[in-house]
Structures are given as structure tokens and as C-alpha cells.
Amino acid sequence: xxxxxLAAALLGAAGLGAxxxxxxxxxxxxxxxxxxxxxxxTLPAPEHSLIPTLNIAPAEPWPKGTHPTPAAGLAVxxxxxGLDHPRWLYVLPNGDVLVAQSNKPDNGPKEKGxxxxxxxxxxxxxxxxxxxxxxxxxxxxxxxxxTAETRTxxxxxxxxxxxxxxVGNDLYVANADALWRFPxxxxxxxxxxxxxxxxxxxxxxxHHWTKNVVASPDGRKLYIxxxxxxxxxxxxxxxxxxxxxxxxxxIGSGKSRIYASGLRNPNGMDFQPQTxxxxxxxxxxxxxxxxxxxxxxxxxxxxxxxxWPYSYYGQHVDTRVKPQKPDLVARAIPPDxxxxxxxxxxxxxxxxxxxxxxxRNGALIGQHGSWNRKPHSGYKLIFVPFTDGKPSGPPRDVxxxxxxxxxxxxxxxxxxxxxxxxxxxLADDVGNVVWRITPATLTK
Numbered sequence: 001x002x003x004x005x006l007a008a009a010l011l012g013a014a015g016l017g018a019x020x021x022x023x024x025x026x027x028x029x030x031x032x033x034x035x036x037x038x039x040x041x042t043l044p045a046p047e048h049s050l051i052p053t054l055n056i057a058p059a060e061p062w063p064k065g066t067h068p069t070p071a072a073g074l075a076v077x078x079x080x081x082g083l084d085h086p087r088w089l090y091v092l093p094n095g096d097v098l099v100a101q102s103n104k105p106d107n108g109p110k111e112k113g114x115x116x117x118x119x120x121x122x123x124x125x126x127x128x129x130x131x132x133x134x135x136x137x138x139x140x141x142x143x144x145x146x147t148a149e150t151r152t153x154x155x156x157x158x159x160x161x162x163x164x165x166x167v168g169n170d171l172y173v174a175n176a177d178a179l180w181r182f183p184x185x186x187x188x189x190x191x192x193x194x195x196x197x198x199x200x201x202x203x204x205x206x207h208h209w210t211k212n213v214v215a216s217p218d219g220r221k222l223y224i225x226x227x228x229x230x231x232x233x234x235x236x237x238x239x240x241x242x243x244x245x246x247x248x249x250x251i252g253s254g255k256s257r258i259y260a261s262g263l264r265n266p267n268g269m270d271f272q273p274q275t276x277x278x279x280x281x282x283x284x285x286x287x288x289x290x291x292x293x294x295x296x297x298x299x300x301x302x303x304x305x306x307x308w309p310y311s312y313y314g315q316h317v318d319t320r321v322k323p324q325k326p327d328l329v330a331r332a333i334p335p336d337x338x339x340x341x342x343x344x345x346x347x348x349x350x351x352x353x354x355x356x357x358x359x360r361n362g363a364l365i366g367q368h369g370s371w372n373r374k375p376h377s378g379y380k381l382i383f384v385p386f387t388d389g390k391p392s393g394p395p396r397d398v399x400x401x402x403x404x405x406x407x408x409x410x411x412x413x414x415x416x417x418x419x420x421x422x423x424x425x426l427a428d429d430v431g432n433v434v435w436r437i438t439p440a441t442l443t444k
């Protein structure tokens with residue numbers, strides 16, 4: 001049997017064609033936390049199987065006239081549609097919205113073997129196998145119908161751009177392989193200045209390719225996420241140098257260092273408004289069962305180690321990793337708040353505006369959705385309330401309805417930001433839409 005035939009057999013054995021039923025899963029009981037959520041989740045025993053669960057939600061376009069379902073008291077409109085794999089968002093000080101249209105780079109070494117082949121096939125079914133557009137577009141203004149007034153190509157010819165942040169007159173863009181700096185003039189709709197490379201970032205196979213970047217509140221430091229090059233180091237630790245980490249860059253000196261490590265795939269980052277602490281959303285490891293390991297968000301402590309690959313959620317040892325490092329595991333600290341197993345929690349933004357005071361100081365999380373869990377999990381935008389700078393209750397649904405009842409994905413939430421007016425913007429990289437969430441009573 002050749003590799004492609006064997007891959008097809010594995011797909012069939014994994015039951016990929018089965019419908020998953022309604023989207024509802026991992027729902028919290030009244031007043032409490034659902035399994036795999038909250039500050040102190042109960043973790044089940046790990047499960048091991050020859051064939052891991054694969055339960056892709058095949059991508060289908062949003063049916064005409066439909067949209068996600070907002071929570072009571074909220075309304076949602078398509079701020080921009082017909083986009084090309086929008087992944088990440090950034091709001092400039094003048095209110096313009098940057099949208100990174102991006103996907104995994106196709107110009108580096110590839111993972112080999114049955115696992116990689118199966119994942120490639122299924123990524124295409126899930127809408128994630130498209131060629132990277134490698135550009136940033138700019139959305140400006142707001143029409144009476146809730147859509148952007150103008151749309152321009154702001155930058156192109158990039159290499160899988162993701163994170164963006166402005167410091168003074170310098171716009172930083174995190175490509176898959178390097179951090180770049182571009183001169184920016186307020187109000188320009190196309191980047192007119194020539195960019196320069198700030199530093200190279202770990203690349204290679206790019207099992208996790210996204211690189212996010214945020215600036216510290218005082219504008220002196222940059223923080224960059226770099227995901228692992230594997231699930232649990234099965235490709236060898238030699239290709240994990242500098243990965244599964246958040247880097248810190250001193251803008252003045254250009255010096256960089258690893259700020260925190262053991263973070264399998266950190267994506268979203270933001271500073272909590274009350275404490276100014278840096279928080280991140282992290283995708284945890286796979287193939288330990290449908291309820292392991294919960295993705296999470298956590299305040300990022302300088303010099304901290306969060307376990308990957310040797311342990312998860314503190315000091316729960318992952319016996320698949322050989323050789324073990326007991327000295328490192330002894331240092332591993334648990335994260336602050338679990339976000340559900342396999343939810344692929346990517347986007348993270350704290351709400352620091354007045355339009356919707358019910359969200360003030362809390363965290364908005366874009367959950368891209370599971371590909372290896374029955375039933376599906378994620379596929380929604382959720383909100384976690386904060387009090388005095390710490391999570392203070394179960395998550396609440398903000399935007400749902402991305403899955404059909406027969407398990408098709410109309411959209412997959414990714415980056416989330418708060419715009420100049422206080423509305424919430426959410427990138428949907430399968431529906432190719434940027435959604436805008438406002439109070440239901442707001443007419444514009």
C-alpha cells in the first residue's frame with residue numbers, strides 16, 4: 001500500500017465523514033465551570049490510541065443572508081466580506097483597521113510522513129490549506145449599513161504576516177521568519193516607506209507558523225510569540241531552539257531574549273487594563289484524548305517555564321517525551337485559566353472601552369475550533385470576566401453559530417480587537433469576513 005492509500009485508509013478509520021451534531025459542547029452549567037474551563041480545571045487521565053481522533057468540520061460558505069449568532073443584547077454585521085483568509089487585526093490610532101491576510105508559508109522545508117499527509121488533506125477540507133495571500137489590507141470608516149467605507153491594499157509581498165503593532169512612527173510586522181519595521185505616516189492607505197528587518201525569527205518546518213507582536217504600554221519593548229515546531233517534540237528538540245516561547249525585544253538597543261518558555265503555541269497577546277500585565281492565549285498539545293489538554297490563557301511571568309513539551313498544566317508529565325527533564329518539570333508553573341480542550345483559542349483582546357461596559361477589563365477570546373475532538377469544541381467568540389486584574393467567572397458566549405447542525409464550518413474565529421468606537425471586530429478566516437459586534441440598540 002502506498003502512502004496516499006494508507007492515508008486514505010487512516011482517514012476512513014478515524015471516522016472523518018461522521019457528522020458531529022450541533023455546535024453546543026463544553027457548555028458551563030449554571031453558575032459554574034464546564035470541564036476543561038476555569039482557574040482550576042479537573043484534568044482526566046490521558047488516553048493513547050494508535051489512530052488519533054480526526055473530526056474536521058468541512059468549510060462551506062455562509063448561506064446567503066446569514067451571519068453568526070450574537071448574544072442577547074448584541075448585534076453583528078459584516079464590516080468587510082469577500083476577503084482572502086483574514087487572520088489577524090490591528091487598529092491604528094486614527095481608527096483605520098489593518099487586516100493580515102495570511103496562511104502557512106509554502107517556501108520552507110515540509111514535514112514528512114503519514115501524519116503530515118493526513119493533516120495536509122484535512123487542512124484543505126477545513127479551509128486552511130489555501131495559499132498565503134501575504135498582504136495586509138486597510139479598512140477605513142463606517143457606512144450606514146455597518147460596512148467599511150474604503151478598502152485598500154496596505155502592504156504586500158510579505159512572508160505570512162501575522163502580528164502588527166505601531167510604536168511612534170514605526171509599524172512592526174511579524175512575518176513567519178522575521179520581524180520587520182516600516183515607516184508609517186498617519187492616514188496613509190498604502191505603506192510608502194521601505195521596510196527593514198529587525199531580527200530573524202525561528203522558522204524552518206513551521207509546524208506552528210504564526211508570529212504575533214505587541215508593544216509594551218510604555219513603547220519600550222516588543223513581545224513576539226513563537227510556536228513549537230511539533231506537537232510534543234516528535235521532530236527532535238534540536239529544531240525547537242527559540243521556539244514554544246515569547247521573545248522580548250528592547251527597541252532602543254535592539255537586544256532580544258526569551259521572556260517566557262514552555263508555551264506550546266502562544267498566539268494572542270494583550271495587556272490587562274487594570275494591572276498592565278502581559279497575557280497570552282496558548283494552544284496546548286494533542287493526542288491525549290478529547291478532554292486533554294485544555295488550551296489556556298495566562299499572565300506571562302518573566303523567566304517562567306510553562307511545561308512544554310515535558311509536562312502540561314504545570315507538572316503533569318507527558319510520558320511520550322523522551323528523555324524527560326525532571327529539573328525543568330519541577331519549575332513548570334500552571335497557567336491562570338483553562339479555555340477548553342482543543343478549542344484552538346487564538347485571539348485575545350481585553351475590552352478597554354465604554355460602548356459595551358459589560359465587557360470592561362475582561363478578555364475576549366477567538367476560538368478557531370477543534371479538528372480532533374468529538375463533539376467539536378470552540379468555533380465561537382467568548383468573554384471571560386476579570387475583577388482586579390484576574391479572571392472572575394465562567395466564560396460567556398459572545399458570538400456563536402459558526403458551525404451548522406450537520407458539522408459544517410461556515411466560519412472560524414481568529415483575531416479579535418476593539419475598534420475606535422468600542423465595537424468588537426473578529427476575523428473569520430474561513431468565512432473570509434471581519435465581523436463587527438455592537439449593542440443591539442446601536443444603529444450605526
